[in-house]
Amino acid sequence: MRIIRTKAELKAHVRxxxxxxxxxxxxxxxxxxxEGHLSLIDIARGKADAVIVSVFVNPTQFAPNEDFxxxxxDFDRDAALCAEHGANAVFAPxxxxxxxxxxxxxxxxxxxxxxxxxxSRPTFFRGVTTVVSKLFHLAxxxxxxxxxxxAQQLLVVSRMVRDLDFPIEIIAAPLVRGQDGLALSxxxxxxxxxxxxxxxxxxxxxxxxxxxxxxxxxxxxEFIEAAKEVITAAGGKVDYVSALDRTTLREPTAGTTQxxxxxxxWFGTTRLIDNELIDF
Amino acid sequence: MRIIRTKAELKAHVRxxxxxxxxxxxxxxxxxxxEGHLSLIDIARGKADAVIVSVFVNPTQFAPNEDFxxxxxDFDRDAALCAEHGANAVFAPxxxxxxxxxxxxxxxxxxxxxxxxxxSRPTFFRGVTTVVSKLFHLAxxxxxxxxxxxAQQLLVVSRMVRDLDFPIEIIAAPLVRGQDGLALSxxxxxxxxxxxxxxxxxxxxxxxxxxxxxxxxxxxxEFIEAAKEVITAAGGKVDYVSALDRTTLREPTAGTTQxxxxxxxWFGTTRLIDNELIDF
Numbered sequence: 001m002r003i004i005r006t007k008a009e010l011k012a013h014v015r016x017x018x019x020x021x022x023x024x025x026x027x028x029x030x031x032x033x034x035e036g037h038l039s040l041i042d043i044a045r046g047k048a049d050a051v052i053v054s055v056f057v058n059p060t061q062f063a064p065n066e067d068f069x070x071x072x073x074d075f076d077r078d079a080a081l082c083a084e085h086g087a088n089a090v091f092a093p094x095x096x097x098x099x100x101x102x103x104x105x106x107x108x109x110x111x112x113x114x115x116x117x118x119x120s121r122p123t124f125f126r127g128v129t130t131v132v133s134k135l136f137h138l139a140x141x142x143x144x145x146x147x148x149x150x151a152q153q154l155l156v157v158s159r160m161v162r163d164l165d166f167p168i169e170i171i172a173a174p175l176v177r178g179q180d181g182l183a184l185s186x187x188x189x190x191x192x193x194x195x196x197x198x199x200x201x202x203x204x205x206x207x208x209x210x211x212x213x214x215x216x217x218x219x220x221x222e223f224i225e226a227a228k229e230v231i232t233a234a235g236g237k238v239d240y241v242s243a244l245d246r247t248t249l250r251e252p253t254a255g256t257t258q259x260x261x262x263x264x265x266w267f268g269t270t271r272l273i274d275n276e277l278i279d280f
Numbered sequence: 281m282r283i284i285r286t287k288a289e290l291k292a293h294v295r296x297x298x299x300x301x302x303x304x305x306x307x308x309x310x311x312x313x314x315e316g317h318l319s320l321i322d323i324a325r326g327k328a329d330a331v332i333v334s335v336f337v338n339p340t341q342f343a344p345n346e347d348f349x350x351x352x353x354d355f356d357r358d359a360a361l362c363a364e365h366g367a368n369a370v371f372a373p374x375x376x377x378x379x380x381x382x383x384x385x386x387x388x389x390x391x392x393x394x395x396x397x398x399x400s401r402p403t404f405f406r407g408v409t410t411v412v413s414k415l416f417h418l419a420x421x422x423x424x425x426x427x428x429x430x431a432q433q434l435l436v437v438s439r440m441v442r443d444l445d446f447p448i449e450i451i452a453a454p455l456v457r458g459q460d461g462l463a464l465s466x467x468x469x470x471x472x473x474x475x476x477x478x479x480x481x482x483x484x485x486x487x488x489x490x491x492x493x494x495x496x497x498x499x500x501x502e503f504i505e506a507a508k509e510v511i512t513a514a515g516g517k518v519d520y521v522s523a524l525d526r527t528t529l530r531e532p533t534a535g536t537t538q539x540x541x542x543x544x545x546w547f548g549t550t551r552l553i554d555n556e557l558i559d560f
Contacts, residue, residue, distance in 0.1 A: 007445060102528075104391035105409070105443035111384035129385070130444070137445040163385035164410070165287060165417040248382075 002089040003079055007098075010052075010091050010138050017088075018140070022049035026141035028132060031055040031092075032072040032186040033081050036176040040145040041085040043173050047143050050088035054135050055079075059095050061127025072189045091139065098134065107133045107164070109156045112249045116152050116262055117273065120239050128153055129160050136166055144168055149175045149183050151260055151275040155249065175275070177203065183274045190270040199267040201234035202274045205241065206261055210276045213261065217280055219243040219252050231265045239264035239271065246277070256280070282369040283359055287378075290332075290371050290418050297368075298420070302329035306421035308412060311335040311372070312352040312466040313361050316456040320425040321365040323453050327423045330368035334415050335359075339375050341407025352469045371419065378414065387413045387444070389436045392529045396432050396542055397553065400519050408433055409440050416446055424448055429455045429463050431540055431555040435529065455555070457483065463554045470550040479547040481514035482554045485521065486541055490556045493541065497560055499523040499532050511545045519544035519551065526557070536560070 004010050017024055025048030027040045033055075044051040055078050062068035075092060082090045106126050113125035136144065146154045158170045176184045181203040182196065191199060205227040212223040227241045244250060246258040262275040284290045297304055305328030307320045313335075324331040335358050342348035355372060362370050386406050393405035416424065426434045438450045456464045461483040462476065471479060485507040492503040507521045524530060526538040542555040 011447065100442065102391070103443045105387065105389045105440045107385065107387050107413075107444070109385045111382070133387075134443075134445045137447055140447065160385045162380065163383045163414075164387070165414045167291065167417055167420065 001079070001083040001087055004089055004091045005093055005097065007093065007138055010089075013089055014052075014138070014140050017050050023142040024048055024139060025051045026135065026139045026144040027051060027053045027087075028135050028144065028146070029053060029055055029078075030057045030071065030186065031078045032074055032189070033078045034176075034184045034186060034188075036147055036149060036173075036184040038081060038085050039176055040147055040173045041082065041087055043171060044143065044145045045086050047145075047171060048141070051086065052089045052091055052139050052141065053082045053087045054139070055082075055090055055092040056098065056131070056135075058098075058127055058131040060099070060130060061124050063121060063123055066121075067187075067190075070190075072186055091135075098131070106130050107160065109160050109163070112152065112159050113156050115244065115249050116240060116242060117264060118152070120264070125153070125156050129156060132157055133160070133164075133166075136168055141168055143171055145171045145173050147173050147175065148275075148277070149185065150273070151262055151277070152249070155246070155260075181207075183272070185272060187270055187272065191267060195235075195267040195270065198234045198236065199265075199270075199272055201230055202236065202263055202265055202267075202272055205230035206263055206274055206276045209241070209243070210261055210278055213243060213259065213278055219259065227263065231263070234267075236265040236267050239266065243278075281359070281363040281367055284369055284371045285373055285377065287373065287418055290369075293369055294332075294418070294420050297330050303422040304328055304419060305331045306415060306419045306424040307331060307333045307367075308415050308424065308426070309333060309335055309358075310337045310351065310466065311358045312354055312469070313358045314456075314464045314466060314468075316427055316429060316453075316464040318361060318365050319456055320427055320453045321362065321367055323451060324423065324425045325366050327425075327451060328421070331366065332369045332371055332419050332421070333362045333367045334419070335362075335370055335372040336378065336411070336415075338378075338407055338411040340379070340410060341404050343401060343403055346401075347467075347470075350470075352466055371415075378411070386410050387440065389440050389443070392432065392439050393436050395524065395529050396520060396522055397544060398432070400544070405433070405436050409436060412437055413440070413444075413446075416448055421448055423451055425451045425453050427453050427455065428555075428557070429465065430553070431542055431557070432529070435526070435540075461487075463552070465552060467550055467552065471547060475547040475550065478514045478516065479545075479550075479552055481510055482516065482543055482545055482547075482552055485510035486543055486554055486556045489521070489523070490541055490558055493523060493539065493558055499539065507543065511543070514547075516545040516547050519546065523558075 025044030107129040209227040241263040259278040305324030387409040489507040521543040539558040
């Protein structure tokens with residue numbers, strides 16, 4: 001497995017793969033890999049001849065008050081896991097390699113990126129779509145795999161790919177949970193054991209709301225309020241709990257058949273997200 | 281020469297070219313081709329095995345009060361000229377083919393796009409960078425040729441390519457003028473014979489300012505004012521005359537060695553642009 005630090009090396013590697021007729025799968029990550037990430041690599045391996053994993057904590061998707069500096073990093077462990085899971089290369093550039101100091105171009109999705117996480121993190125998705133565009137141009141993948149854990153990110157990236165005609169297929173990988181139900185996230189590392197235990201109620205709140213929505217075949221505000229109460233009762237601070245039409249990320253209408261039930265909440269100083277997909 | 285109307289056909293054509301090992305040159309145009317455009321095709325032919333010319337009057341780069349509906353179109357003539365100049369394919373989609381009604385993704389350069397034309401056409405460059413990104417993803421060119429006539433567009437597109445790591449080389453083609461000095465433009469078609477004659481003073485104003493800047497090795501506001509007076513005296517209405525550092529499109533500094541001297545003015549209801557490049 002190749003460890004690649006510069007754009008020039010990555011381009012040369014991609015040229016070589018293309019020349020030998022290999023298809024390329026890209027798995028963009030911020031590193032500190034867990035089973036969720038590893039499942040993305042496994043899926044990519046099943047869909048493409050060569051898998052490139054990017055490990056890059058992208059500064060432009062963090063706001064000044066967020067956790068860019070403290071975001072957990074362990075590159076040696078990440079590289080070992082990528083090798084174990086059959087990745088062909090890891091692309092791990094420094095921010096200075098990725099961004100020119102005079103960089104002034106953004107890729108911005110302006111509809112699906114607005115509600116949910118976009119409301120409390122208004123510059124987050126612009127950072128994501130910009131860096132993902134750069135990674136797509138550098139790695140020139142045939143497919144790219146994103147986790148359903150970041151449901152809104154998956155929708156925004158898929159919309160971007162459609163709107164800008166990227167010649168890339170986006171693969172959605174199922175959310176992976178721990179045995180206690182907590183969605184795997186690199187940020188779980190921030191939680192104390194007590195916070196971790198309490199944070200499992202984020203998932204429980206959504207499972208309960210999901211059952212009610214499925215039984216009623218409708219979203220009622222009381223279901224959402226009850227979910228918020230579950231989180232609050234567990235000591236969490238709700239950012240949002242919301243059930244939206246999955247195509248538009250707007251309030252469901254009579255014609256809605258696919259719903260994204262999503263939540264974000266703080267446990268201690270850690271902001272966690274989770275979601276359920278509901279199909280009528 | 282193939283005439284291609286859909287994205288799917290273009291993708292298939294590009295796949296075929298790539299499979300046979302051919303390099304691709306793209307010449308993005310809005311059609312109604314003149315000698316300037318044809319010189320871009322000739323340059324692309326010298327740099328790539330196959331040349332794709334796009335002919336697309338892009339609605340997203342026109343503001344509601346601008347000339348999208350009246351922009352001159354003559355596709356049969358354009359196609360004949362492309363064939364004559366050895367193009368491999370013309371891509372001429374309808375707006376409905378290019379844009380989904382729910383499209384919500386923009387590519388936006390936020391620095392070089394602000395002054396000059398960006399000041400009077402604040403959504404213009406966003407439309408350009410977005411459609412050019414789409415064309416780049418669809419045609420997957422190795423090189424793309426843009427005219428120096430649209431100097432700011434060339435700078436903005438080049439910046440976008442650098443910032444987003446498009447694997448594409450941008451080639452700048454020299455501005456082409458008529459014998460009377462007027463820069464060739466599809467919009468010259470709008471001018472009455474009298475307006476055309478008066479519009480030649482746009483070029484003259486810049487040539488005179490250029491001589492003064494070169495002699496002084498500095499930009500002085502009196503040079504700019506004199507250029508504006510030449511335009512006004514010829515019955516033109518000045519949008520801007522400006523001499524900026526070509527790297528930053530900001531006011532020149534002591535370190536500036538490359539200047540873009542650019543002007544925009546209305547003659548009758550037609551807005552024309554022109555520019556000179558000055559190197560100290």
